Amino acid sequence: MAGMITRRSLGASGLAYGATAAVARAATSPKPAKLVALVSDTYGPWISKFGRDWTETSGIPVEVISQAYDQTYSKIVASLAGGSPFDIVIVDCVWTSAFATAKFLRPLTAEISPFAVQLIPAAINERKVDGQIYAMPLTSDGKFFYYNSELLQKGGYGAPPETWEELGQMSRAMQQKGIVKHGIVWAWKQAEGLMCDYTLLTAGMKGSIQDANGAWHFQEGGGLDALKFMVSQLKEGVADPASLSLNDRQIVDSFDGGSVAFMLSWSFAFSIANNPASSPVAGKVKMALVPGFAAAGTTSSTVTGGSGLGVTTSSKVPHLAWDLIRFVSDRRHELDVMSFRTNMPVWKSLYNDPAMIKAFPHIQQMAKQFDYAVWRPNLPKYAQISSILQREIHSALSGESMPERALAAALTQIKAVT
Amino acid sequence: MTIRVHREPGVETLAWALIAPAMTVVLGLGLYPLLYSLWISVERVDLLGGAPGFAGLANYTLLLGDPLVLLAIWHTLYFTVVSISVQSVLGLGIALVLNERFLGRGILRALVFLPWAMPTVANAALWSWIYHPSFGVLSTVLYKLGLVSAPVQWLATPYLAMNMVILADTWKVTPFYAIMFLAALQGIPEELYEAAAIDGAGPFRRCLAITLPLLAPMFLVVLVVRTMEALRVFDVIYVLTGGGPGGGTTVLGWVAYLQAFQNLDFSVGAAAANLMVIGSLIIAWCYARVLRRSAFPEN
Numbered sequence: 001m002a003g004m005i006t007r008r009s010l011g012a013s014g015l016a017y018g019a020t021a022a023v024a025r026a027a028t029s030p031k032p033a034k035l036v037a038l039v040s041d042t043y044g045p046w047i048s049k050f051g052r053d054w055t056e057t058s059g060i061p062v063e064v065i066s067q068a069y070d071q072t073y074s075k076i077v078a079s080l081a082g083g084s085p086f087d088i089v090i091v092d093c094v095w096t097s098a099f100a101t102a103k104f105l106r107p108l109t110a111e112i113s114p115f116a117v118q119l120i121p122a123a124i125n126e127r128k129v130d131g132q133i134y135a136m137p138l139t140s141d142g143k144f145f146y147y148n149s150e151l152l153q154k155g156g157y158g159a160p161p162e163t164w165e166e167l168g169q170m171s172r173a174m175q176q177k178g179i180v181k182h183g184i185v186w187a188w189k190q191a192e193g194l195m196c197d198y199t200l201l202t203a204g205m206k207g208s209i210q211d212a213n214g215a216w217h218f219q220e221g222g223g224l225d226a227l228k229f230m231v232s233q234l235k236e237g238v239a240d241p242a243s244l245s246l247n248d249r250q251i252v253d254s255f256d257g258g259s260v261a262f263m264l265s266w267s268f269a270f271s272i273a274n275n276p277a278s279s280p281v282a283g284k285v286k287m288a289l290v291p292g293f294a295a296a297g298t299t300s301s302t303v304t305g306g307s308g309l310g311v312t313t314s315s316k317v318p319h320l321a322w323d324l325i326r327f328v329s330d331r332r333h334e335l336d337v338m339s340f341r342t343n344m345p346v347w348k349s350l351y352n353d354p355a356m357i358k359a360f361p362h363i364q365q366m367a368k369q370f371d372y373a374v375w376r377p378n379l380p381k382y383a384q385i386s387s388i389l390q391r392e393i394h395s396a397l398s399g400e401s402m403p404e405r406a407l408a409a410a411l412t413q414i415k416a417v418t
Numbered sequence: 419m420t421i422r423v424h425r426e427p428g429v430e431t432l433a434w435a436l437i438a439p440a441m442t443v444v445l446g447l448g449l450y451p452l453l454y455s456l457w458i459s460v461e462r463v464d465l466l467g468g469a470p471g472f473a474g475l476a477n478y479t480l481l482l483g484d485p486l487v488l489l490a491i492w493h494t495l496y497f498t499v500v501s502i503s504v505q506s507v508l509g510l511g512i513a514l515v516l517n518e519r520f521l522g523r524g525i526l527r528a529l530v531f532l533p534w535a536m537p538t539v540a541n542a543a544l545w546s547w548i549y550h551p552s553f554g555v556l557s558t559v560l561y562k563l564g565l566v567s568a569p570v571q572w573l574a575t576p577y578l579a580m581n582m583v584i585l586a587d588t589w590k591v592t593p594f595y596a597i598m599f600l601a602a603l604q605g606i607p608e609e610l611y612e613a614a615a616i617d618g619a620g621p622f623r624r625c626l627a628i629t630l631p632l633l634a635p636m637f638l639v640v641l642v643v644r645t646m647e648a649l650r651v652f653d654v655i656y657v658l659t660g661g662g663p664g665g666g667t668t669v670l671g672w673v674a675y676l677q678a679f680q681n682l683d684f685s686v687g688a689a690a691a692n693l694m695v696i697g698s699l700i701i702a703w704c705y706a707r708v709l710r711r712s713a714f715p716e717n
Contacts (some may be wrong), residue, residue, distance in 0.1 A: 070660070074679040081465065081684070102465035102682050190662030242551030244574035244663060254552055380466045384681045395664035398575050411488075417681075 032317050034061040035324055037088035038079065041071040043138070043269050043307065046337050051270045062324065070191055070247060073383065080104045080312060087315040088325060091135040092307045093126040094192075100129040101380040103259050105310040108130040111322055122370070123346040126378060127308050135308030136325045140344035141267050141339075142302040142373055143200055144366060145291065150284040151261045154179045158178045160262075160288040162299075164204070164229065167262060167291055174261060182240035184262040185254045186233070188396040193248040193378065195386045196303045196397045197264065198393055201226035203374040204293050204301040216414060218389070219407040222296070227396055227403040229293075236398060245397060256281055264290065266305060267343040270362060282393075287365050290372070300372040306344070333358060344370070381418060388413045452695070459688035466682045477689035486665065487673055487690070493580065494669040494694075498648040501584050501591070502641065508588070509595020509640075510633075516596065517603045527600075534593040542657035545586035549573055549658070576666020579659050583667055587654050591647075595640055602636035603629070642705050646698045670694050 039047055042064030053060030064080035067075060069092075076089050091099055099105050112133045116124050147160045155174040161167040170182020187193040197211055198218075209224015217223060233239040240260055243251070248265055252272050255263040256279040263269065276282040282300070292298035309328065311321045334345045338360050344367070350356050351367055379385065392410035395401040401409070462473045481487045516527055533541070548556050549572040557569040575577045606629065614624045652671035655661060661668040661676070670690055678687025 074675070077679045077682060081682070098466060100680065101467065190660060190664065241571050241574065242550070242569065244571060245549075245551040257552070381681070387676065387680060391662070391665040394662055395576075398663050400576060400664050400666075 011077060011180070021187070031060060032320065034063050035062045035063065035087045035317070035321060036074075036085060036339075037090075037309070037324075038086045039064060039066050039088075039090040039309075040069045040092075040307070041066045042069070043090060047328055049336070050333060051324065054324050056329045058320070058323070060320065063384050068249070077102075080314065083314055085314065085316075086312050087317065087321040088309050089312055090138075090307050091127070091310040093280075093305060094378060096127055096134055096308075097378045097380045098383060099310065100132070100134045100404075103313055105134045106315075106318055107134060108136060108311065108322065109133045112136060119346050120348055120350055120351075122304055122373065122375075123306065123308075126375065127305070129378075130314060135310040136329050137306065137308045137346040138329050139267075139306045140346050140370075141194060141305035141307075142344070142366070142369055143264050143266060143290065143305070144302070144369055145288050146255065146263045146265060146269060146273060146285055147257070147288060148258065148261050148281055148282070148284050149286045151179055151258075155261075161291050162288070162289070163294040164291045165294045166210070168233075168236065168238050171261065175237070180261050181259040183238045183260070184233070184264075185240040185246065185251045185260045186229070186230075186243035186264065187246055187248040187251045188243045188394070188397055189245055189247045189250075190390050191247050192390070194390050194393060196248075196305070198223075198226060198230070198389065199374060199376050200264075200290065200301050200303040201229060202373075203303070204290075204296065204298050205229070206296045206298060208374075216411055219404075219411045224403060224407060225296070227393060227407060230393070231396060231399075231403060244394070255285075267366065270342040287362055289369060298372075300369065300376050302369050302373050304370075304375050306346075342355050379418075384417055385414050388417075425471070440565070455688045456692060458685050459692050461685050463684040463688075464682065464686075465684070467539050473685060477686045478693070479685065481673075481689055481693065486668070487670075490668045490670050490673045491693075493667065494649060494651070494671070496580065497584060497651055497669060498645060500581075501572055501587055502644055503582070505592050505595050506637075506640075508592045510599050512592065512596040513599035513603055514629075516600050530596055531593045533590045534597075536590060538590065538653045539657055541590040542586060542654040545582075545589070545654075546658050549582055549586075564578070573659055576664050578668050579663055581656055583654055586658060587651070591644070594644070598636055598640050599633060602633050606632050638705060639677050642702050645701055649694055649698050649701070670697075 007209075008113035035051075037047060037051070044064055048062075048064045051064055055061050065086075072090065073092075073095060076095075079086055080089070080099075081102075089099075091105065100107075109132045112124075116133070119137055120140060123140045124133070127133050127135045145160070151174065152158075152160065152170075155170065155177060157170060161170050167183060168391070171180070174180045175183065186197060188197065200217060202209060202223045205225040207217060207220075207224075208224060209218045209223065210216055234241060234243070240254065242254060246254060251263055252265060252269045254260060255265075255269075256273055258281050262388055269283070270287065273279050273285040279285075289300040290302050292300050292352050309325045311318045311325065315321050329346070334347065334350055335356065337343070338356070342360065342362065344363070345351065345356070351363065358365055376382070377385070389410050392401070392406040392413075396403045397405035457594070460473055460475070462469065462477075466468075487544050510532060516523065516530065519662060536544075548554055550557075551571050551574065552569055554569065554572070556572065557566065560566045560570065561568075572582045610628050610632075611624055614628060619627065629632055650671055651669055652675065655667050655669060655672055656675070659667045661672045674687045674690035676687075677690055678684050681687075
């Protein structure tokens with residue numbers, strides 16, 4: 001009878017365990033001085049606000065550090081590889097694989113799985129690496145088509161173009177009439193935004209960057225046609241030549257200047273362009289489906305984006321970090337988020353929520369665009385692959401290299417590193 | 419007759435004690451990271467896979483066998499040679515002017531030094547607005563002068579972008595040359611010029627025979643310092659072009675940054691950084707050999 005487990009011994013050991021665990025927890029996890037989150041600047045303001053609300057209930061201050069998107073990736077890498085005490089970092093959809101592989105993020109599968117089915121599939125699938133979920137989706141995003149309705153009216157057009165060919169005709173006509181300097185401004189600086197536009201246009205040309213087996217296809221078919229189209233946009237003068245030096249955030253300022261009729265940008269552009277305090281074209285900016293290609297017979301295409309929040313492996317209080325993340329991403333806050341930046345919610349129920357639709361009618365327009373969305377490859381070496389493609393595509397756009405040669409060179413370099 | 423200096427006991431100990439704090443800082447903040455960087459460049463530290471282990475010179479041969487890295491080395495050399503040449507000439511010209519006596523010389527000397535006081539990143543941000551493809555002031559000025567009919571895309575093509583980066587760097591850095599050369603010029607005795615003038619030497623001959631040779635030691639100092647800095651160029655490229663357009667301003671420093679912070683391959687990044695160190699050392703040694711002989715002929 002000596003080694004038998006009795007109810008009393010179980011109860012006693014359970015109590016003992018509970019007591020030691022409580023003591024241990026109290027001894028090893030005192031309240032942290034603060035939680036630190038590293039995000040990009042279009043997220044900073046509202047995460048700070050919710051952070052302050054969370055502090056009122058938890059008593060722990062939250063520090064939010066933010067900078068431009070183009071600098072965020074390297075800042076996260078430098079900080080986390082060096083052991084900086086960040087608890088929460090923003091994880092753009094294309095960074096998930098790299099950060100997970102480099103062991104920067106804790107898996108959040110246990111925390112998120114219970115309600116994963118309430119999130120839109122696009123949002124949750126992009127956060128998964130090897131079956132584990134590494135970030136809580138915060139925003140779902142895509143590239144949308146914006147146009148200046150006043151300029152179109154002046155040109156005698158009642159509706160925005162449905163194909164890129166039509167856009168070219170409209171632009172040339174309006175340029176000739178002197179209504180616009182250029183038809184469209186693109187974000188084609190050598191940065192991630194260029195890769196997004198290329199992916200979107202490749203899909204519009206019925207091509208793809210990579211297939212399901214991992215074979216590369218951007219150098220032929222739709223991918224090649226897309227690059228040729230981009231080159232022609234600049235050569236024919238439809239696109240503002242400044243496009244080669246502007247990024248996603250900067251083109252909104254150019255569009256707001258009122259001398260350009262069309263723009264492709266993320267959801268944040270909608271609130272900035274329609275903000276009467278800072279935009280000369282506020283109230284005239286409307287959204288439509290991204291045009292398709294008549295030549296390829298497509299209706300529309302777009303590329304997904306959006307970010308999530310992840311808990312770092314170096315965080316000393318992961319449970320508190322998760323608590324803050326859960327608070328920030330709660331669907332009750334979505335209306336507040338929309339007032340800071342217009343974006344797509346990640347919660348399924350919000351798409352049909354009457355209050356949301358009433359406050360933000362564009363949400364249904366954005367949801368329609370998502371029917372035509374494609375993803376950028378979510379690979380550990382995505383940053384390097386994207387960098388190679390950006391460089392070669394930019395070479396072709398600036399006329400330094402022919403499109404075929406540029407994409408062939410990109411393929412050789414990508415194969416060498418993957 | 420040699421003069422022996424009688425040193426009091428304890429002076430040497432005091433000397434060491436006084437420089438010990440500075441030595442600790444230099445060794446701790448300078449030497450340790452340098453040695454650590456050398457160490458990880460012969461290891462394999464790739465956060466995205468690749469088994470860790472000793473790599474020997476594999477990272478270096480990988481870099482030197484990559485045509486894009488060789489192109490980056492070429493860009494770095496182009497940047498270095500062109501910036502130093504332009505900046506030396508401009509700096510010497512400014513120094514010669516500031517060496518003359520005229521009204522307002524004191525204020526002008528202070529103003530000329532102002533760009534040098536700006537942080538490099540602030541300078542680059544300033545020039546990114548001057549070069550803005552739609553609203554940039556440089557295009558506006560040229561437009562008003564009737565030299566261009568539309569805003570110029572300064573940073574859209576590789577060759578032009580590289581030269582614009584050099585211009586942005588030159589504006590900030592030329593005061594350094596000017597101040598150093600001015601200091602050297604002020605050390606040249608007036609009597610030498612007067613004697614040469616009496617002997618019939620014109621201003622140009624005086625410059626060639628007196629000014630430039632006596633400026634050589636300072637020129638060596640400036641050359642070594644500026645070559646090291648130019649080979650290391652990074653922040654102006656980070657802010658202005660991000661290595662673009664089409665990789666046209668990718669220099670070795672940018673390659674190191676991409677390898678480490680974009681590709682998460684810290685050992686190759688360290689190897690690229692150490693290539694810059696080795697390059698700088700070789701060039702500094704060459705300078706010392708060539709210029710010291712001409713600057714200090716009696717040695």
